[in-house]
Amino acid sequence: MLILTRKPGEYIAIGTELRVWVVEIEGRQARIGIDAPLKIPVHRGEVAERLGLAKPPDRPWAMSTHPLELHDRLMSLSRAIGRILAEHADQIDFPAEAVALKRRVDAFLGRK
DSSP states (O other), rough: OOOOOOOOEEEEEEEETTTEEEEEEETTTTEEEEEETTSSOOOHHHHHHHHHHHHSSSSSSOOOOOOOHHHHHHHHHHHHHHHHHHTTTTTTOOHHHHHHHHHHHHHHHHHO
């Protein structure tokens, strides 16, 4: 699965005929607009499943907002950023943003 980040007013192109637009984001919900030719059916997931056009996903991919799980994910992210910086520091002049990001994550987690 490809996961992309988009802001309202931005879109994702799929081939030459499909565009998925982020119309609005409010809280944990996003309003999505889809430009597709009439020959391509477009349905919400639950409708496509009910019509037999799609099967439910094996594993929901939505991220939990439980504080402990978020903390664990941030810890993992911080360690990964640290490993990347340590492994490649002598090869690449990392942008200050990468170092600042790791510092912010570490500060959020209460680490030095």
